[in-house]
Amino acid sequence: MAAVPFDRSVLKVNxxxxxxxxxxxYVIGFAYPEAAYVLLALAVMMLxxxxxxxxxxxxxxxxxxxxxxGIVKPRVVQEDPAPxxxxxxxxxxxxAAASVFVVTGVLLVAWVLAWIVVALAFLNFAFNICVxxxxxxxxxxxxxxxxxxxxxx
Amino acid sequence: xILLLAPLIAIAAVGIVxxxxxAQRGSQRELVGVVVEPPRRQGAMPSILYFTGEAxxxxxxxxxxxxxxxxxxxxxxxEIREVDVAVEPELARRYRVMSLPTTIVLDGSGQVTxxxxxxxxxxxxxxxxxxxxxxVAA
Numbered sequence: 001m002a003a004v005p006f007d008r009s010v011l012k013v014n015x016x017x018x019x020x021x022x023x024x025x026y027v028i029g030f031a032y033p034e035a036a037y038v039l040l041a042l043a044v045m046m047l048x049x050x051x052x053x054x055x056x057x058x059x060x061x062x063x064x065x066x067x068x069x070g071i072v073k074p075r076v077v078q079e080d081p082a083p084x085x086x087x088x089x090x091x092x093x094x095x096a097a098a099s100v101f102v103v104t105g106v107l108l109v110a111w112v113l114a115w116i117v118v119a120l121a122f123l124n125f126a127f128n129i130c131v132x133x134x135x136x137x138x139x140x141x142x143x144x145x146x147x148x149x150x151x152x153x
Numbered sequence: 154x155i156l157l158l159a160p161l162i163a164i165a166a167v168g169i170v171x172x173x174x175x176a177q178r179g180s181q182r183e184l185v186g187v188v189v190e191p192p193r194r195q196g197a198m199p200s201i202l203y204f205t206g207e208a209x210x211x212x213x214x215x216x217x218x219x220x221x222x223x224x225x226x227x228x229x230x231x232e233i234r235e236v237d238v239a240v241e242p243e244l245a246r247r248y249r250v251m252s253l254p255t256t257i258v259l260d261g262s263g264q265v266t267x268x269x270x271x272x273x274x275x276x277x278x279x280x281x282x283x284x285x286x287x288x289v290a291a
């Protein structure tokens with residue numbers, strides 16, 4: 001059976017979008033608190049990306065624009081994509097929780113959660129430290145996550 | 154203005170988690186040169202512990218085939234032991250396995266000589282086995 005080719009550049013694009021949009025939204029939020037609703041849009045983007053590759057906005061942007069134009073070069077590695085999908089799911093859950101706090105008006109907690117996502121994305125982007133992936137391995141090891149190959153498509 | 158605290162709180166929280174994880178990762182490296190468990194028989198050849206799991210796609214599609222190809226060209230005395238972390242969690246804990254696949258090369262006395270986190274090629278593992286004392290075929 002062939003090894004799974006996995007392009008890490010898609011993750012880098014995803015992390016860049018998260019970092020830029022959250023930081024810009026945070027700054028604008030001082031003048032216009034409604035800017036916090038951008039967290040809801042990012043939560044939808046992240047959770048949709050986990051649900052289906054065809055709904056993965058950063059991937060679509062990368063495949064249709066950034067890669068063909070040479071702005072971002074492919075970095076294909078032999079790697080299990082399941083831990084990265086779990087990390088994306090984790091980011092989506094954090095942003096979804098942040099969105100709930102935005103709607104209920106608790107903006108400090110919302111932005112703390114959003115900045116946690118920024119910090120985790122930065123660690124992965126700059127140093128390839130994927131905290132979500134490490135958590136995934138631990139959860140599989142202790143049997144919390146189901147040991148189904150479907151989770152690692 | 155209280156919102157200015159948000160990045161500080163978040164970065165402090167993530168920093169603590171990252172430092173804890175880094176310390177734990179570093180601790181696996183500390184196993185090199187250590188006998189975690191004695192070999193099953195005395196005077197044994199070097200061996201490989203291959204940690205895997207059912208949900209680890211790359212283990213099944215790349216690491217296992219690479220190990221099978223490697224095993225086909227090895228002396229019978231060299232053992233490649235596949236360890237499912239769900240079946241033997243205690244062994245995975247003792248070898249501080251954090252990620253799958255992980256391959257650990259042991260010398261004849263059971264001492265850890267190399268640790269590979271992630272996919273390791275057959276060529277890399279063969280070289281590590283030689284470094285661990287596996288005789289090179291003439």
